Structures are given as C-alpha cells and as structure tokens.
Amino acid sequence: xxxxxxxxxxxxxxxxxxxxxxxxxxxxxxxxxxxxxxxxxxxxxxxxxxxxxxxxxxxxxxxxxxxxxxxxxxxxxxxxxxxxxxxxxxxxxxxxxxxxxxxxxxxxxxxxxxxxxxxxxxxxxxxxxxxxxxxxxxxxxxxxxxxxxxxxxxxxxxxxxxxxxxxxxxxxxxxxxxxxxxxxxxxxxxxxxxxxxxxxxxxxxxxxxxxx
Amino acid sequence: xxxxxxxxxxxxxxxxxxxxxxxxxxxxxxxxxxxxxxxxxxxxxxxxxxxxxxxxxxxxxxxxxxxxxxxxxxxxxxxxxxxxxxxxxxxxxxxxxxxxxxxxxxxxxxxxxxxxxxxxxxxxxxxxxxxxxxxxxxxxxxxxxxxxxxxxxxxxxxxxxxxxxxxxxxxxxxxxxxxxxxxxxxxxxxxxxxxxxxxxxxxxxxxxxxxx
DNA sequence: TGTACATCAGTGAACGCGCGTTCACTGATGTAC
DNA sequence: TGTACATCAGTGAACGCGCGTTCACTGATGTAC
Numbered sequence: 001x002x003x004x005x006x007x008x009x010x011x012x013x014x015x016x017x018x019x020x021x022x023x024x025x026x027x028x029x030x031x032x033x034x035x036x037x038x039x040x041x042x043x044x045x046x047x048x049x050x051x052x053x054x055x056x057x058x059x060x061x062x063x064x065x066x067x068x069x070x071x072x073x074x075x076x077x078x079x080x081x082x083x084x085x086x087x088x089x090x091x092x093x094x095x096x097x098x099x100x101x102x103x104x105x106x107x108x109x110x111x112x113x114x115x116x117x118x119x120x121x122x123x124x125x126x127x128x129x130x131x132x133x134x135x136x137x138x139x140x141x142x143x144x145x146x147x148x149x150x151x152x153x154x155x156x157x158x159x160x161x162x163x164x165x166x167x168x169x170x171x172x173x174x175x176x177x178x179x180x181x182x183x184x185x186x187x188x189x190x191x192x193x194x195x196x197x198x199x200x201x202x203x204x205x206x207x208x209x210x211x212x
Numbered sequence: 213x214x215x216x217x218x219x220x221x222x223x224x225x226x227x228x229x230x231x232x233x234x235x236x237x238x239x240x241x242x243x244x245x246x247x248x249x250x251x252x253x254x255x256x257x258x259x260x261x262x263x264x265x266x267x268x269x270x271x272x273x274x275x276x277x278x279x280x281x282x283x284x285x286x287x288x289x290x291x292x293x294x295x296x297x298x299x300x301x302x303x304x305x306x307x308x309x310x311x312x313x314x315x316x317x318x319x320x321x322x323x324x325x326x327x328x329x330x331x332x333x334x335x336x337x338x339x340x341x342x343x344x345x346x347x348x349x350x351x352x353x354x355x356x357x358x359x360x361x362x363x364x365x366x367x368x369x370x371x372x373x374x375x376x377x378x379x380x381x382x383x384x385x386x387x388x389x390x391x392x393x394x395x396x397x398x399x400x401x402x403x404x405x406x407x408x409x410x411x412x413x414x415x416x417x418x419x420x421x422x423x424x
Numbered sequence: 425t426g427t428a429c430a431t432c433a434g435t436g437a438a439c440g441c442g443c444g445t446t447c448a449c450t451g452a453t454g455t456a457c
Numbered sequence: 458t459g460t461a462c463a464t465c466a467g468t469g470a471a472c473g474c475g476c477g478t479t480c481a482c483t484g485a486t487g488t489a490c
Contacts, residue, residue, distance in 0.1 A: 007435070023264035028327055033476060046480080047434045055477065063311055100326075106385070111323055114387035121390040128389075158394070162382060164402035165307035170374060171410075173318070177340075178333040182370070189374035197405050205367020221466070245443060258447085260468045267444065428489090434485080435483070450468070456461090 013051045016041045018063040025066075025108035026101040028118075029059055034061055052071075061119040063113065066105035067127025072135040081188055084198050087135070092191045096186060097174050106131075107171040132160040164196050166190070225263045226258035228253045229277040232270055237278075238313040241271055241328075259362025272332040275325065278317035286346040296410050299347070303379055304403045306396060309386050318343075318376075319383040375409050378402070399422035 005062040016181035023032040034055055035045040077087060090096065091104070100108045106128065113124050136156055148156070170190030174183040231252035235244040245266055247257040264270040289299060302308065303316070318340065325336050348368055360368070369414045382402030386395040 012433080028242060028324060029294055031238060031327065034478085043433095044435055045478090046436060049478070050433060103319040108323060110381075111320060112240065114384065115238075115243070118308075118390060118394050120275070121388060124388055125394070127388040128385075144326045154397075158397045158401050161385065161394075161398050165381040165385040165398065165402060166378035166405065168385065169322075169377040169379070172322045172384075173340075173373065173377040173380065174327065176322055177332060177337055178330060182337070182373075185366075185370045186373050187376065189370050190377060193374050193378065193409050196409070196480080246445085247443080254474080255466095257445090258467050258469060261445070262466060426490105430488085431486080433483105433485095435481105437480095437482105439477105439479075443476085444472105446472075447470095448468105449470105450466105452466095453464080454471080455463085457459105 009051075012041075012043070014065075015132065016043070016048075016051055016058075017062055017073040020062045021066045021069075021105065022101045023197055024059075024062060024102065025105060029109065029112045056117060056120065059116060060123040063105065063109070063120055063157055064123040064127050067124070070105065070135040071127070074131065075137065076118070078134070078137055085195060088167070088191050088194050088198070092170055092174075092187045092194070096189065097171060097183065097187065100175065102172065106167065107175075108169045110168060110172070128161070128164075129157060132157055135146055136160050163194060166197065170194070218352075221263075223256070224253075226277075228255070228263055228270070229274050232274045233278045233281075233317065234313045236268070236271075236274060237317060239325045241321065246270070265320065268329060268331065272335040274412060275317065275321070275332055276335040276339050276422060279343055282317065283339070283342040283346040286343065287349065289344070290349055300379070300389060300403050300406050300410070304382055304386075304399045304406070306399065308412060309395065309399065312387065316380065316383065319387075322384070341369060341371070341374075344369055344376055347376065348372050375406060377411065379406055382406070387418045 016037065020032070020037045023037050023040060034048050037058075038045050039046050048058075052061065074087075079201075082090075096107075113120060121186045165189070170186060170193075174186045177183040177186065226247065232244070232249045235249050235252060246260050249270075250257050260270075278344050286299075294302075308315045308319075326334060327361065367390075379402070382405075383396060386398045386402075389395040389398065
C-alpha cells in the first residue's frame, strides 16, 4: 500500500539535499539552520525529521550528493570532449569564484568538513574519490578505472587528488582576498601552475621521470 | 594617571587574541563562542567588550594577529637558514595536519574568512601579503622587498601566493580525508608538486621561460 | 460509482540551550594631600 | 606614613534570539468494499 507514489517522498528528499547544498556552500554549514534550509525547500521545520535523522545526517548526505553531482558534471564535460585546459580554466574562473553556491563543494566546505564527525568525513572521502576518478577518466577515456591494477589506480588517484587540492586552495584563496585584481592574478597564476603539474604544454621534469 | 600599568590591558588583549586563534583554528569561527574564548583566557564573558567592539572585531584582529605571528615564524625559519625543502616538508607534515590549533590560520579558516565582512577579509589580505613576503624573503635574503620596482614585486607576490594556495589546499584536503594512509600520500605528492613549482630540483619548463 | 477508512508527508507550536551583547556592580590599584 | 578617593579591568546576571529537536495534530491521498 503506497500512498503518495513512491517517487514523491524521494523527490522531496532530493529537493532538500539540493537547497541544503546551495545554502551550505553560500553561508557555511554552521551558518545554515535546519529551519532555513527547510524554508528554502518550501517546507516547515517539522518535516525535516521525516527525511533525515539529524542535522549531522543531512550534512553527510548533502556532502555525498554534492560530490556525486560534481563527478557527474566532470564526466559530462569529459564526454563532451573538453580538454584539461578548458577544465582548469573553468574551475579557476572569476565566475566560479564569485558563485560559491553553484560551485565546487570542496572549495566551499573543505575546512568545515575536516571538523565534522566520521560519517561526514567518510562520505567526503568516498565522494571525492569518485570526483577524481571522473577527472582522471577524462585523460584515459576508453579505459575502465576498475580494471587497473589496484596499486597503479591508487597512485593515479593520489596524483589527481594532489592536483585537485592545489586547484581547491587557489579558488578558496582568491575568494578570501579583498583585492579583486590580486584575486584575478592568483587565479591566472594558479591555472598556469596546475596545467604545468598536469603535464599540459611542456611537462615538468619532476613529473616526467616518475613512475605511473 | 595610569592605573594598572599601561602593559596590563595590552597583555590581556594579546592573551585573548592568542586563545581565540587556537579556538578558531580548532573549532571554527562560527563554532567558537565569545564566552568560551573568554573562559580559555581565564576571564568572564562580560570583560570581552572592554577589549573588542564585537565578535566580528575580534575575528578581524585575530586573523591579523595569527598572520603576523606566522610571518614572524617564517622569517625566523629563513634566518635560521632553512631551505625551501625544509619549509615545504614542515608545512605539509602529518604533525601540522593533526594539530590545526597550532598551525596555519589560512589552512584552518580560509573558507570561513571568505564568508565574513570586509574588515576581516581586508585584514586577511594584508596579513597574507606579509606572510608571502616573509616566504619570498627566504629566497632573496639580502634584498629588501620594499626596494623592488612595484610591478616586479607584485608579480613575485602573485607567484608566491599561488604556490602557497596549493600548499594550503593540500593540507586542508589531507585533514578532511577519513583514510589516514591516503591523507599521508596526498601530503607526500603535494610536497613534490610544490617543490617542483618552486623550482627546487629541476625547474619545470613552464616556469623557466616566464618573466620574473 | 460512492463512501468509510488507514496511511503518512507535512504543519506549527513548543522545549531547553547557547549565542552575542548589555549593564549595574565590585574591588584592587595608584594618586593626592 | 596614613587615609580618602577616582579609576577602570573584570564580574556575573540578564536580555532577546535562533539553534536543533520533539510532538500532537492535519488533511490529502489511494484502498477496500
């Protein structure tokens, strides 16, 4: 016996996850109340606990949902044939800097996530690995990541994570700077650094002679 | 007519700034109450407003104080003859990752700072420029940064900022990962990337042929 | 086809609590004479 | 040297408010017959 159609509650839950993602990225997790998120979803505060066990549960689910969506977005970019240059330039753009609510969850929430409990940090870890796998799939397009030897796959992930961390830090720093011109220049220089690390153009010697 | 000696109030204010810095870096700014900070400083909440106009005022002053102390620390490292390798390795160390309350204010607070008001972001911008000038002074040890032509100085600052941003992002990401071994590997790979960008060992081609 | 019913997503008031901030007061201090 | 006084850093209770969470209730829904 199913009342509202099995899709109704699931759709409402997804709507809450999406508005929570935008709120959290704009105002921070600690800066976003449950009642505010529910109002954004056009619901009242009481309905919250029909969908999530606690705010911490919402945080972990939202982090997972945000990263899943980001991984999908990156995979779609790769499928559309966008190269590393376009990827880096769109990530380290003035637009991405100025619209955190629509942007990368890592850049907006990274140091808040590191202060939260195990469930949230585990959700972040799992979600982020899917994101960097999607980034890596851009380069080795035909291959299935799952078919690699485990050790090589891990090494490739670590390299992708380190480069992604540099991008995240660059975007965050450009958001914090009060001087707009300086923030622009940091984005530009950061993009050049990241592209050098990714091996676009002339690959840096230090990456060329290392195993992979 | 001076009562407690002119140093007494100043020393108390400095004590508040230092405990606030530790609290903010450990629990976040939004996660640290005024009463908690005052208790850490062995005072009661009411005394707070004899030293700061508001919590936002404390935040801006604490950010400035933290960055001033960090710049001093980096300058001291440079004076002690530590090279870029030692600098990067100590920044991207497991110890720094595990003790945020004693570590880099940028890594602990960057995305909270970007959400705060102009006063805090301006304090961050000014303080961070002093930090990267202290890092840069490591390399050009005799020269006074103030004597450079303005344009060259700005370009050098932007390069230092972009590299520093990569370090900050790497440390933050390693803090957020629930998998300890993965976090260690990201620190290691991040250190190699940053050293490559700084031109230690073999300078990457993309940095070699650019003006400076 | 029409009616009585069971379900359950969502409502909205209420809870205890900690937040940032205010303020009347305390009491140790150095000064004035 | 001794006493009365002005200063002011710090005390601690109180404020209004928004937080996360609970709960008795509502009312639209699909089902049963």
